[in-house]
Amino acid sequence: MSKAFLAAVLQDSLHCTGVAAVKAADDLVTAIVAELKTEGGFTLPSFGTFTVHKTKARRALNPRTGEPVKVKAGKTVRFKASPVLKKAV
Template identity: 85%
Template sequence: MSKAFIAAVLQDSLACTGVATAKAADDLVGAIVAELEQEGGFTLPSFGTFSVHKTKARKTLNPRTGEPVKVNAGKTVRFKASPNLKKAV
């Protein structure tokens, strides 16, 4: 799914211009990202839950050279599908 796909669906259902729906799709994605940054999670009922998880620093190997590489700690986003979405798919 892309922002263009979201904009096309909005344009079909709302009968708006492409520019307006593209702006709405950008705003929607921006709002989701802001919510993940501030609250650490975001839930869409009947779809699923996005949550931010911390990753630990670790050592791994460069697959090309075989040299050890240090990977810094960071954050990643995880998704858990709702039961309704699991049944639908």
């Protein structure tokens, strides 16, 4: 799924212009990212839950050379599908 696809769905559903639909899609994605940054999670009922998890620093291997590489600690987003979504798919 892309922002363009999301904008097209919004445009068809709301019967608005393409520019307004793209703006709405951008605003939606921006709001979700802001919620993940501030609250550490975001739940979309009947779809699923996005949560932010911390990752530890670790060593990995460079697939080309095979030599060890240090990977810094960071954050990643995980998704857990709701039972409604699981049943629909």
